[in-house]
Structures are given as structure tokens and as C-alpha cells.
Amino acid sequence: MMTNSSPQIPDPLPRLAFVSTGGTIAGTVVEGADHWKYESAQRSGQSLIMGVPGLLRRAQWFFEQPYSIGSQNLELSHMLQLRALVLHLLHSPDVDGILLTHGTDTMEDMLYFLHLTLPAGSLTKPVLFTGAMLPSDHPQADGPDNLNSSVDLLCHTLNSHKFNNHKAEIPFGLVMQGLYTPAAAVEKRTTSGMDAFDGAFSVKADINWPVSLDQHELVARLGKQGEFASLFNTDTTALPLFEALEVPVVFCVPGNGPVRQLNDLLGRKPASVVVAAPGHGNIPDACLPVLRRLIVNGVSVVRASRVAEGGVEQGGEFDALDEFRAGATHQGLPGGKQAGVFSEAGHLSLSKCVMRERLRVLAHSLSM
Numbered sequence: 001m002m003t004n005s006s007p008q009i010p011d012p013l014p015r016l017a018f019v020s021t022g023g024t025i026a027g028t029v030v031e032g033a034d035h036w037k038y039e040s041a042q043r044s045g046q047s048l049i050m051g052v053p054g055l056l057r058r059a060q061w062f063f064e065q066p067y068s069i070g071s072q073n074l075e076l077s078h079m080l081q082l083r084a085l086v087l088h089l090l091h092s093p094d095v096d097g098i099l100l101t102h103g104t105d106t107m108e109d110m111l112y113f114l115h116l117t118l119p120a121g122s123l124t125k126p127v128l129f130t131g132a133m134l135p136s137d138h139p140q141a142d143g144p145d146n147l148n149s150s151v152d153l154l155c156h157t158l159n160s161h162k163f164n165n166h167k168a169e170i171p172f173g174l175v176m177q178g179l180y181t182p183a184a185a186v187e188k189r190t191t192s193g194m195d196a197f198d199g200a201f202s203v204k205a206d207i208n209w210p211v212s213l214d215q216h217e218l219v220a221r222l223g224k225q226g227e228f229a230s231l232f233n234t235d236t237t238a239l240p241l242f243e244a245l246e247v248p249v250v251f252c253v254p255g256n257g258p259v260r261q262l263n264d265l266l267g268r269k270p271a272s273v274v275v276a277a278p279g280h281g282n283i284p285d286a287c288l289p290v291l292r293r294l295i296v297n298g299v300s301v302v303r304a305s306r307v308a309e310g311g312v313e314q315g316g317e318f319d320a321l322d323e324f325r326a327g328a329t330h331q332g333l334p335g336g337k338q339a340g341v342f343s344e345a346g347h348l349s350l351s352k353c354v355m356r357e358r359l360r361v362l363a364h365s366l367s368m
Helices: 045-050 076-091 107-117 143-163 215-222 240-244 258-268 285-296 350-367
Strands: 015-020 060-064 097-101 127-130 172-176 179-182 249-251 272-277 300-305 342-344
Touching: 015 045, 015 076, 045 060, 045 143, 076 097, 076 107, 076 240, 097 143, 107 127, 107 172, 107 350, 127 143, 143 172, 240 350, 249 258, 258 272, 258 285, 272 285, 272 350, 285 300, 300 350
Parallel strands: 015 060, 015 097, 097 127, 127 172, 249 272, 272 300, 300 342
Antiparallel strands: 172 179
């Protein structure tokens, strides 16, 4: 028996915002150099899309370029500016999805900041970052494949979202070398090589999306989406208090003078200090007296490790500052002064630890 069916009408092209910020993906090789060298942030977003065969025809593109830098030059003002732009695009009825290019040097910093400060409820559209380990005109340039993979995932997500009654998982993270990594888990693990961002939470960015990620483990290790979103307005592009907060990292390395460095910090009293100690964050005994003085004077201390993996939890060989943990009773503080808080970095990298401390101290300051 024959059935009548209406002719299939092709879906309109997705409306994608392309936000370019510079980085290696927009870099070019320096001609005439006596060794391999390139300059980042030399190409516009339009030229990157037009430089990949067929990519221009896959979407209705809207181009934004808030700034163009090598990401080693990233400042907090750039991060606030990009956050405001992302929120504007998320709220825009003319945009279905967002693709952003960013330098790999501080990709982790940017994405973790956005993870902690973009309201969870605002992420109703796919938001993908990508970048490159080689400049755009290198013979083995990886940027074009990364752009194609990102657009593949954006289009697949939008189609799944459309035909599955809006139940498909909406990605927010990084696409590099065919892998998707959630924003919170992005970490540059090596200075070179195409596998620089491969990590424990990375999964294939292919047609099998959506994938099953251990969200409980992700939140337990790295914090929940939008945890500090209330600190900023939707259009905040500058906040002097946020930018003025200082969270230095002191490395405990033989001969590096950590005691001298900590004593120097007593004079200017930063918001918090991250101590990158050996092993399981085992702070040297010689540092304890000055750390106590810092905490009593209102400076928080985070115990971290020089070791890249494994995390730092409570325990190990170090418990000398437990009396200053959150909720502990402090005795003998001068003039009723409020002491700082002692804590551990958990599974956060040093970069993530510094950003989280900055936001935590800002939240504390604004609540006083």
C-alpha cells in the first residue's frame, strides 16, 4: 500500500555567532626567520571561516571580534568583556549557537572563569570554544579541522535539540583534535603536541553526542556551573575590586626562599595566598610561623601542590593550620580582627585554584 508523504523541506541554516579573540589559530608564520616562529592574532574571524573550504556555506554567520591578542596577554578585563558578550549572544533571539576561538595558553583560565560565572540557566544554546596548536598557514595547521569539528557538533546538537523536544544535552566546552572537554575540566597538559588538552573528562565530539559524563564527579572536583554568577551583572565589563584582588602563588622549592616571599606578603596583605608545596601539599615547617601571621591578619591560605596530578585533600603529612579552617574557633586575634581561612586546592590546578580564590574572596568582600 502506498502512502502519501509531503516533500522534505531542508532546514534553514543554523544561525551561528563566531567570536574570534586572536590566538595561535589566527596566527601566521614569520617569513625570513632563522628558526620556526609565528605571530598570533593576525587574522580576523571572517578570514578564518572563509579559509576553510565549505565552512562559510554551513551556517548563517554573525561575526564578533571583541579583541585580538595572543592569549598570554589575557587580562581580567578581557575575561569580563567576553563574558558580557557571551551572555548577550545567549540572550539574542537571532543566534542559535556560539563558536569562539581563543589562544591555547590561557584557554583554561577563560573557560574556568566562564564556568564559575555564567548563570547555569543562561546556557540554553551550545557554546563551543576551539583553538589551534599551530598557526593558520603552517603546513600541518590544525585550526581548520578544529573549526570543522566544532561546527559539526554545533549543528548536530541543534538538530538533536530540535527533533528531540529540547531534551538533548547542550554542550559548553572545548573542541580540539576531535575531542570535547567540558569547560570546567579544560586544562592545557603539555606545551606542545596535538594532544595538549586531552584529559580525564574528554570525549569524542562526534555523531554519538550526547555523551554520558559523570556530572557528579565533575561538580565535586571543579565546582558547579554559575557558582559565582551573582557577583557580576549581565553587562559587567569592569569591576575594579575584582581586578585589584591579589592571589599570589608561592612555590616551596629548595633555595627559592618561600619564607622570604611570605614575609614580603605580610607587608601588602594580599587577598589570599596559594602555597604550592611538595608532594601532597606538605608545607615546610619553616613557613608555618609566617603563614599563621598572614592568616591572623586576614589573609587566606590555600594549600596546593607543585605536582600536576593527584589533588590535595585534607590529610597527608600536614595538619599544622587546621585551627584556621572555616568554622573553626580562633583564639587571641588582635582587636577582634577576622582571620583568613585555611583550605586545600582539592583537584584544582594552580590556575583554577587562583581563579576560584579570587572569586571566593570577592564574594566574601561584597557580603561584608
